[in-house]
Amino acid sequence: MGPLSSKADSTWRGVGRPGRGELLISEIFGPTLQGEGPSAGKSAAFVRLGACNLACVWCDTSYTWDSSRYDLASELVAKPTAEVADKALSFGVPLVxxxxxxPALQAVEAARLAEAVTRSGSAVELETSGSLPLGPLADAVRLIVVSPKLANAGGRPQARLRWPVLEAISVLPHSVLKFVVASPEELAEVDEITSRLQTKPERVWIMPEGTERETVLARMAELTGPVASRGWSLSSRLQVIMWGNDRGR
Ligand code: SF4
Incomplete structure (x- = not known):
């Protein structure tokens, strides 16, 4: 377990970078189920990395980046990548x-983590906002779930929708798009983005925004018709339905 470097920059939003050969970790947990997207319901372990370049207003993991609300020195820890891989594999599940x-902020070490996990026989799925290049991480994982942020996330469009990056990721055959949506009206934004990216409907997932069971279920009911009529898939948030907004499950 190494100390955090004092070196910080604006892309990391003031969070100190880990040292060489380390990953900045928020939490590692399992066995649990992947609650969202194409792998929903699958047995999985999670490696949650610290720091984010965005600041979505509805972020449900702001303890990974928001120094105004959390003591990040105690929330985040730098760990050797090999140790992180061992811990993720210790849960004995087929998906990490x-x-x-x-994760793209730590693309090089995250790629090493993915390669180590893959070598040991588990598949790796990556969740990213698609606002930063993935570098070696793109080829190191089996599935990339890209979640471009809509206006409901707040922030400047230029920061959350970086078209050259999104275009480069979305053409990869092992990438899918997953949008966090609060109401059917917001699907017009998804129409625009998927049209510009020329994404086939079978590679689009819509997921309701919400950290309470009732909100998720109500929004899923509202979204079902318009999502199905476009040929897209609707994602649940199984972890919210089962455990609310609990961490580490
Ligand atoms: S990109 Fe993800 S982790 Fe970062 S602020 Fe938005 S929801 Fe939170």
């Missing part, structure tokens, strides 16, 4: 999800 925060 690398999420955040924004």
């Amino acid at each position: 999800v690398i999420t955040g925060g924004e």
